[in-house]
């Protein structure tokens with residue numbers, strides 16, 4: 001029995017079949033664009049694009065800075081599909097809806113998922129504008145029982161109890177580091193642990209201190225559910241956080257973060273991120 005908010009295999013298949021009937025592209029790589037990072041899709045050649053409102057079964061994005069389009073195209077010889085706008089739990093979507101596109105991508109034949117997000121830094125050494133290569137995540141909603149894999153397991157997508165160690169592929173991280181060196185931007189590049197919180201409010205100072213003590217380098221409101229679902233169905237995952245602000249950890253600090261500032265920094269660094277993602281040699285499996 002499926003609960004009302006659960007989605008069955010046929011629902012994913014219907015959306016995938018519709019997309020396959022509308023485009024000749026057969027993507028192997030999917031890219032999810034974080035807040036203000038939608039221009040990553042601009043690098044795609046021979047584009048076919050679909051507003052989410054035209055795609056059967058697709059959720060709608062409600063957040064400023066997230067255009068609602070799925071863009072197919074070629075990137076450095078790879079066929080890609082790019083989400084210009086993701087879905088967040090705080091928008092009121094169930095986690096199944098939030099991650100709906102990832103399973104659709106699996107049915108399209110996608111093998112690698114690239115996730116990007118805007119995040120606030122806890123690590124003292126990070127600067128606004130840095131790019132953090134995600135080496136692992138803490139899924140706070142997941143630890144509290146809010147998991148997109150809850151409910152009856154669909155074995156066609158993967159096992160009931162998928163392991164989550166080594167989720168972010170070391171090979172792809174190394175490719176990214178090497179590329180950053182050759183682009184001469186290593187000084188802006190970090191490697192760290194991303195933590196998803198539910199949002200939509202930003203952190204209190206006590207929460208920020210807690211996350212810092214837990215070893216979190218950057219905090220945001222997305223990504224982990226998508227990565228969990230992609231991992232369960234056997235995709236390789238690579239993740240990037242753009243550090244849009246430093247999370248306030250001191251009661252003496254009078255600064256505070258807001259979404260407009262997040263979008264502003266995203267705009268400033270989106271070109272570098274676009275170059276990095278578009279130049280990554282995903283097919284190179286060298287570790």
Ligand SMILES: O=P(O)(O)O[C@@H]1C[C@H](O)[C@@H](CO)O1
Nearest residue numbers: 034035117118221222259262
């Ligand atoms: O979609 P992402 O994770 O990039 O969006 C972040 C988290 C919130 O949605 C928003 C806060 O400004 O940016």
Ligand SMILES: Nc1nc2[nH]cnc2c(=O)[nH]1
Nearest residue numbers: 118119120219220221262
């Ligand atoms: N939770 C959270 N999400 C963010 N997204 C961008 N910056 C932040 C932040 O400081 N905290």
